[in-house]
Amino acid sequence: MAKIRRLILDVLKPHHPNVVELAGALSAQGADYAVTINVLEMDDKTETLEVVVEGSDIHFDRLVERITELGGSLHSIDEVVAIADDNDSQD
């Protein structure tokens, strides 16, 4: 399996929990995750975010599950950086 190093996600979420709480919740999914969130659009009850996650081995499913638990929904994956695992490259 390749290791995901960087992800940019387009996420729609309600105003609560706020972006600080969301960033905290997402960064807690991995030991070395760095999460950057940019608010792209604010509506009456929702906001559209660009979520940038960086880490040595990002678990995409875990991130999406946490976003969904907190009431958000993933609209699209805008960017992915992945590197081949050592074991994979030997194969």
Place this chain on the structure above:
Amino acid sequence: MRWWPLQTITIRKIDQTAFHEQIILSRNLFFVTVIKDLRLFIRITSSQAIIRRYFVVNGFDGALTMLGLATGFRVGGEAALPLMISACVGAAVALGVSGVTSAYISESAERQKALKELEQAMAADLNHTAHGMAARLVPFLIALVNGLAPLVISLVIITPLWLVRFAVDLPWPALDTVIGLAFVVIFFLGTFLGRVSGEFWLWSGIRTVSIALVTAMIIVVVSH
């Protein structure tokens, strides 16, 4: 770790000591997670202010009701102790049950409405998210606070009656102590409100005590 909906915690049995340590750890983790999630639910529904308001409003109801009953008994000539205790406990339980049920029914309807509106905005089913869970749990929490506040405060205020019933000597007559205790509790509720609003706590306390004083005076006048 997510505890809603039900999640099973699997524990690998290594040896007896490690097994028990694991259980304690999992249990601690479970309670920490539950408390963290409950705080999250309260935050995402912006319920802190409502819970605080219900605590003060219904706590004040309970304290004032006990003050009214005690003043009534005092002015009307002291009744038998068991009768006074029964009347006060009856009123406290009624306030508690009324608080729980009324708050649950109204808050539940409000939360479901808010959840539906949010689901429309998100174009998604939020039932299995923190918002869905909050819509089901927060009304229950608010109802508990709304019911327990008057019940607990009332039971605390009538403690002197219980003490006399169990043959404990008090420095003052039981009903006078109840009335005094009611004033003290009402003063503290006022200071709590003062701290919330950022007002000087003493003025806020004096204001609520003045309301209690006026209530007691009305009862005295009406009873005569």
